[in-house]
Amino acid sequence: MKNEVLSKDYQRYGCKSGMPLFQYYFRMLQTTPSHKFITRWYKFAYRVFCKINHIEIPHGVQIGAGLYIGHAYSIIINRDTIIGENVNIHKGVTLGGENRGKRKGAPIIGNKVWIGINSTIVGNVKIGHDVLIAPNSFVNIDVPDHSIVFGNPCVIKHKENATEGYI
């Protein structure tokens, strides 16, 4: 049986050895049907490899195929976030939830999004398709399709093919 989601992830990395191990166990946990011992083993291994890379991604998060994690360190993702296909995530990225106020909830991210180093996306915001989020930016407003986001507080600029050459 061929695992389609996993093979798409391998395509993004170029080779099998490039992918961090926690991502392998993350995909296996989501795609394989639940079994008494196998799921327990996958959960254990996933927890161990997450701890090594200082990553906190709950295994129930919806992430589309083709996820690329550049340098896996200190990545924190809320359990209610939804991430689309072909997304790049780098070190220090936070996709956080908000507990109070009008933006209560977690972000929803579209397809073909490039999220730079140390950037933070917080609250119930929608990021469209084909968006480039520059390093160290702070996003707490909705972002339309085909745009570039940078700065703190963030500035949005329209550009066709924003992530061309990046993804």
Place this chain on the structure above:
Amino acid sequence: MEALSFLRIPFMLLYKRECRKAGIQLSLKADIGEGLKFEHYGGIVIGDVKIGKNCNVFHNVTLGYAGRGTKGGSPTIGDNVVIGAGAVVVGPCHIGNNVFIGANAYVYQDIPDNAVVTAVPGQIISYNGTKGYFGH
């Protein structure tokens, strides 16, 4: 007690190991009040700072010394302060009680009580503070 200082060695080794595992560099000279909470781990650096009670610190936070000569110093932080992900608080500044420092903010100036600080360089956007934050 000076003579018994060798008893600190195993605790120091354990402390360094746990710091390394959690991705936290926490100075032993830091003066931290009760109720400190690390919400997430990884990339945290805390220098010789003074922190009050019930402080929440997120990941990728830097609190430390900055400046040269007589202008150099470390921050002093009050009670019930929340420091968001990726924030940097450096230099001889004084941060009041109930202050909320937003994610990716850079703070080097004095902040009054109940302020909400965001952006680079740090700007005060409101005086709601950490109202309704604790207890979740």
